[in-house]
Amino acid sequence: MDFLEAALKVLSEEGTPLHWTVIQDLALKRGYLDPFTQRDIRKNLLAALARAAKQGRVAKRETGVYALLPDTE
Secondary structure (H helix, E strand, O other), X not given: OOHHHHHHHHHHHHOOOEEHHHHHHHHHHOOOOOOOOOOOHHHHHHHHHHHHHHHXXXXXXXXXXXXXXXXXX
């Protein structure tokens, strides 16, 4: 699973806006991201979330907090 897929899955499952650190923590705990096979988890997750926000796939609610848009769920 790539970084954006993992973030979208966590946001979908939680159903509420989350700080990127919470998204990262839950994705790691649930096994969506693997620090042994995927390098630079933090950097790549933040880059994926920023890209998704620019593309309109997620909404940036405040500094570091992201939420799914209604049609992304």
